[in-house]
Amino acid sequence: MFGYTFYWSIVWQKLPELAAGAALTLQITVLSMILGTAFGAALAIGRQGRGLGLRLSTAWVELARNTPALFQIYMVYFGLGAFGIHLSSYVAMVAALTFNNAGYLAEVFRGGLSSVPKTQMSAARSLGMTVGQSYARVVFPQVFKTVFFPYVNQLNWALLNSSLGMIIGLRELTGATQAAQSESFRTFEFFLVAAAIYFLLSKIVEVSARLIFRRLFRT
Amino acid sequence: MKITLPYSGLQWSDLWFVLQGIGNTVLLTVIAATIGTIIGLALGWARGESKTARWAFAPIINVVRSVPLIIQLILASSFFAMAGGEASPLVAGCVVLSLYMGVLTSELVRAGLASVHITLRRAARSLGMSYWQELRHVSAPLALRAVFPGWVGTLIALTKDTALVGVLGYVELMRATQILINRTNEALLILTGAGLFYFLICYPISRYCRRLEKAMNHD
Numbered sequence: 001m002f003g004y005t006f007y008w009s010i011v012w013q014k015l016p017e018l019a020a021g022a023a024l025t026l027q028i029t030v031l032s033m034i035l036g037t038a039f040g041a042a043l044a045i046g047r048q049g050r051g052l053g054l055r056l057s058t059a060w061v062e063l064a065r066n067t068p069a070l071f072q073i074y075m076v077y078f079g080l081g082a083f084g085i086h087l088s089s090y091v092a093m094v095a096a097l098t099f100n101n102a103g104y105l106a107e108v109f110r111g112g113l114s115s116v117p118k119t120q121m122s123a124a125r126s127l128g129m130t131v132g133q134s135y136a137r138v139v140f141p142q143v144f145k146t147v148f149f150p151y152v153n154q155l156n157w158a159l160l161n162s163s164l165g166m167i168i169g170l171r172e173l174t175g176a177t178q179a180a181q182s183e184s185f186r187t188f189e190f191f192l193v194a195a196a197i198y199f200l201l202s203k204i205v206e207v208s209a210r211l212i213f214r215r216l217f218r219t
Numbered sequence: 220m221k222i223t224l225p226y227s228g229l230q231w232s233d234l235w236f237v238l239q240g241i242g243n244t245v246l247l248t249v250i251a252a253t254i255g256t257i258i259g260l261a262l263g264w265a266r267g268e269s270k271t272a273r274w275a276f277a278p279i280i281n282v283v284r285s286v287p288l289i290i291q292l293i294l295a296s297s298f299f300a301m302a303g304g305e306a307s308p309l310v311a312g313c314v315v316l317s318l319y320m321g322v323l324t325s326e327l328v329r330a331g332l333a334s335v336h337i338t339l340r341r342a343a344r345s346l347g348m349s350y351w352q353e354l355r356h357v358s359a360p361l362a363l364r365a366v367f368p369g370w371v372g373t374l375i376a377l378t379k380d381t382a383l384v385g386v387l388g389y390v391e392l393m394r395a396t397q398i399l400i401n402r403t404n405e406a407l408l409i410l411t412g413a414g415l416f417y418f419l420i421c422y423p424i425s426r427y428c429r430r431l432e433k434a435m436n437h438d
Contacts, residue, residue, distance in 0.1 A: 004301040066375070066421035067414050068382040070393055072409050079399055082407035156285070163287035165385065174289055187297040195286045195294060202285035 011189050012179040021176025022197055027093070028162045028172060032094050033155055036101025043106035044113065057106070064103020069161050072096045077168045089170040097158060104154050112147035113139075145217055152209040156202055173197060231427035237409075240276045240395030241416060247309065247381045247391060252374055258317060259324020267332040276325075283322045285313050288383050291315045296387050312384035320377050327369040331362035350413060368435070375421045382417075392416060 058167030064072070076099070077092040087095065116139050142157035166175040173194055189211035265272040283291070295315045299306035335358045343353040385394030396413040400406045 025335065062422060063414075063418065065419045066379075066425060068379040070382045070385075071410070071414050071417060073391070074397070074400075074406075077416065078406035087279045160285070160287040163289045164383075166289065174287065177290075188294065188301055191290050191293050191297065195282075195290050196288055198290065199282060199285050203281075206285075 006189060007184075007186055008189055010184050010186055011193050014190070015193075017176050017180050018173065018194065019198065021171055021173040022201070023072035024170075024176075025159070025162050025165075025172040026173075026201070027091075028094055028097065028165065028170075029155070029159045032101055032162070033158050035094070035098040036105055036154075036158070039098060040105030041109055043102055044109035044207045046105065047110060048113075060099075061106050062110035064100050065107070069096070069100050069165055070167065072100055073164055073168060085217055089165065089168045092166045092168060093162070093170050093172075097161060101154060101158055101160065104157070105151070108147055108150040108154065109143075111150070112143040115146045148213055148217075149209070152205065155209075159202060159205065160198070190193045227402060229399070229405055229408075233399055234405075236391070236399065237395055237412070240390055240392040243309075243389065244391040244393075246379075246385060247312055247316065247389070248378050249379070250313050251320055252377055254313070254317035255320025255377070256324055256370070258321030260328055261319055262325035263328025264332065267329040270355050279318075280322050280325070283319055288315065288319065288380055289386055291319070292383060292387055308387035308389035311387055312381070314387055316377060316380065316384070319380070320373065323373045324370060325367045327373065328362065330369075331366035332358060334365050335361045340378055363434060365435075368428050368432045371424060371431075375428075378420060379417060397425070 043057040043060055046053040047061065073093065073096040076087065076096040077089065080087065080092075120138055120142070121134055124138040127133070129137065162172055163174040165172040166178050169175065171179060177190050177194040181187050262276060266276055292311060292315050296306060296308065296311040299311060339361075340353060340358060343357040344350075348356070381391055382393035385391055385397070388394075390398070391414055396409050399409050403409070
């Protein structure tokens with residue numbers, strides 16, 4: 001094609017490096033999602049209150065949703081230096097992605113909580129359940145169901161967003177690919193393989209989510 | 220011996236540099252949004268109306284949605300390089316972002332068309348309207364109304380995603396910021412300014428969008 005000769009064997013030689021990159025990508029994704037879920041839940045609760053908690057959590061959510069993820073990463077990696085905080089690119093990446101995930105997940109959780117009618121709580125209470133029981137047995141299972149797919153969606157975004165690590169010199173899948181291709185400049189071949197790996201990872205997330213959903217909420 | 224790093228402070232000419240970056244961000248956003256919306260309308264209509272189109276476009280849509288934008292950008296630019304023509308980063312960015320915007324918009328358009336009751340469409344046809352008359356006077360107005368808030372949301376996402384084209388060397392706002400940081404080491408100040416720009420564009424639109432959604436859900 002176009003007089004260009006594809007040269008794949010060099011990509012296969014570097015496959016272990018790409019695999020190590022993919023492992024780091026998964027690690028960052030999972031870690032930032034776990035932390036993001038914890039902060040996101042706290043933000044969702046904070047936004048239901050009033051006063052300082054409401055203002056802080058609203059500021060967090062709006063900042064996370066209305067600025068580029070790349071800006072957030074730069075802010076953590078370069079910007080915090082002004083306060084004498086110098087983070088490694090790994091820590092900066094996890095922190096920035098956590099910030100981003102928490103902002104989006106807070107909205108997801110809030111939507112889930114408001115999707116359960118208040119009467120459900122009243123009904124559970126009038127059946128003699130305590131507040132804790134009503135939440136655990138009536139409200140949360142319903143929240144979980146409505147939140148499930150938006151949550152998986154965010155997991156997918158986190159996976160794709162982790163590719164920004166390349167820009168601050170992190171060797172996750174994209175960064176590892178960038179480094180591996182810099183010896184041969186077979187850019188297209190290397191990044192095509194990386195794209196295939198991302199595609200595979202993303203599909204695994206999607207399909208397993210669908211299977212889990214069917215198993216959990218079989219009606 | 221004391222080593223002084225060759226940092227130089229911010230100058231007034233840097234403001235012009237940043238403004239050029241903003242101009243480039245806006246240019247890229249406007250082009251990609253326009254082409255992307257046209258692609259999205261056509262693609263969404265085709266996928267909504269024909270099973271063949273749904274099958275034919277499924278692979279592209281899958282790939283665009285589950286491969287990181289950075290990798291799509293690098294692949295596009297190295298593809299152009301392979302094909303012989305050295306494409307400017309602006310062209311590669313426009314191609315990738317337009318396609319991305321088109322795919323996201325097509326999902327919305329498809330859902331919007333599906334939200335028009337089939338009985339309504341049949342009623343219009345039985346009044347003697349042709350397929351195109353029905354689409355133009357009945358389905359499209361209703362569907363576009365449902366699509367609008369989601370489309371605005373996609374537009375915000377696109378504005379933020381233009382930051383990634385900086386990776387190809389296109390000096391949009393984020394790239395300009397990074398260049399200035401490297402020279403002046405005034406990360407926090409410059410980043411705050413850049414973040415403010417994105418926030419001031421995205422936040423009002425997303426608030427307007429949320430109000431619109433709320434108003435539409437109530438009637």
